[in-house]
Amino acid sequence: YVVKDNEFALDNLIAAVRRAISNRRTRVLVVDDVVSARSALVELLEAQQFKVCQAGTGIEALEVLERHPDIELVLTDHHMPDMDGYELTRRIRNRYSTERIRVIGISSSGDRLLSASFLKAGASDFVYRPFVPEELQCRISNNIETLTQIRQLRAAAASDYLTGLYNRRYFYDQGPRIVTECLRGARPASVAVLDIDHFKRLNDTHGHEIGDRVLKAVATRLQNEFIGSDNLLSRVGGEEFAMLFAGLDSAATTALCDRVREDIQSLKIVAEDDEDISVTVSIGVAEICGYETFENYLNAADQYLYMAKRSGRNQVYS
Numbered sequence: 001y002v003v004k005d006n007e008f009a010l011d012n013l014i015a016a017v018r019r020a021i022s023n024r025r026t027r028v029l030v031v032d033d034v035v036s037a038r039s040a041l042v043e044l045l046e047a048q049q050f051k052v053c054q055a056g057t058g059i060e061a062l063e064v065l066e067r068h069p070d071i072e073l074v075l076t077d078h079h080m081p082d083m084d085g086y087e088l089t090r091r092i093r094n095r096y097s098t099e100r101i102r103v104i105g106i107s108s109s110g111d112r113l114l115s116a117s118f119l120k121a122g123a124s125d126f127v128y129r130p131f132v133p134e135e136l137q138c139r140i141s142n143n144i145e146t147l148t149q150i151r152q153l154r155a156a157a158a159s160d161y162l163t164g165l166y167n168r169r170y171f172y173d174q175g176p177r178i179v180t181e182c183l184r185g186a187r188p189a190s191v192a193v194l195d196i197d198h199f200k201r202l203n204d205t206h207g208h209e210i211g212d213r214v215l216k217a218v219a220t221r222l223q224n225e226f227i228g229s230d231n232l233l234s235r236v237g238g239e240e241f242a243m244l245f246a247g248l249d250s251a252a253t254t255a256l257c258d259r260v261r262e263d264i265q266s267l268k269i270v271a272e273d274d275e276d277i278s279v280t281v282s283i284g285v286a287e288i289c290g291y292e293t294f295e296n297y298l299n300a301a302d303q304y305l306y307m308a309k310r311s312g313r314n315q316v317y318s
């Protein structure tokens with residue numbers, strides 16, 4: 001029995017350490033008009049290593065949320081003078097999605113319908129006062145874990161497994177939005193499509209694993225080259241990469257892509273037997289002028305890519 005008890009204590013310790021690590025950067029907002037109730041909650045949260053903000057009214061809470069965009073969780077009382085907990089929750093929901101900010105309602109009211117109403121207003125959870133601290137802590141951890149999982153899923157859904165670049169879905173999702181922003185600001189924008197030359201031959205000669213290594217090396221090089229420029233870089237297919245350059249016209253994009261082409265040509269990728277492999281790429285560039293759909297501009301860049309291939313590869317066409 002004693003051993004079991006110790007194990008339990010150890011489990012608790014591990015859980016506490018995990019919590020401390022995962023809570024390290026979580027900022028929580030506590031909203032309550034009663035100072036003593038608020039302070040008790042703040043103290044409890046600070047003991048859990050949270051960064052804590054507080055507000056005495058709903059209006060103040062909304063201001064604090066604007067000042068601290070890193071707040072991920074709001075604990076709010078229901079009965080407050082200027083705005084009640086439902087209304088505050090509703091207003092938070094109008095501005096911030098459930099994957100940005102979680103809301104937990106807290107109230108000492110005897111009204112058993114309160115929790116349902118809070119959830120309907122957009123809260124993710126509810127606790128009646130007086131609460132057992134462990135229960136509140138568990139609800140908080142669950143909510144934060146959900147946020148973390150959503151973030152991990154979103155990142156996984158947007159990224160290419162092999163290279164870590166954005167994937168096709170993300171590129172086609174975000175591209176039109178970025179283009180619209182450019183057009184609104186009268187900034188130029190261009191798209192480029194890059195395809196590795198004779199990649200099938202490379203695979204056939206050296207094997208798929210080496211092919212993958214080449215893909216990763218090219219992706220890394222692209223990433224390094226385009227750091228700092230305002231772009232969206234993605235692997236859209238097997239050995240094809242698509243790029244969107246915000247703020248660059250066709251000439252600037254072509255010059256940039258040509259430098260990248262040369263740079264990739266000089267890459268030495270180590271294969272088996274210490275034999276170095278080099279690859280070349282062909283690139284098509286099209287400038288966006290606002291009359292066509294995003295896909296149409298990519299098709300245009302694809303046409304230029306096709307011309308680059310037909311003219312002997314290892315070149316940029318625009």
Ligand code: GH3
Pocket residue numbers: 162195196197198199200201203207208209210211212215237238239309313
């Ligand atoms: P071109 O110069 O005309 O582009 O010739 P290519 O051989 O590069 O073109 P093709 O489209 O015929 O071949 C693309 C090859 O890319 C075929 C496919 O086996 C390979 N490939 C696609 N995805 C992957 C991948 O994830 N890993 C590896 N190693 N190869 C891949």
Ligand code: MG
Pocket residue numbers: 032033034077078079080
């Ligand atoms: Mg109150």
Ligand code: MG
Pocket residue numbers: 195196239240
């Ligand atoms: Mg291809």
Ligand code: MG
Pocket residue numbers: 195196197198199200239
């Ligand atoms: Mg190819």
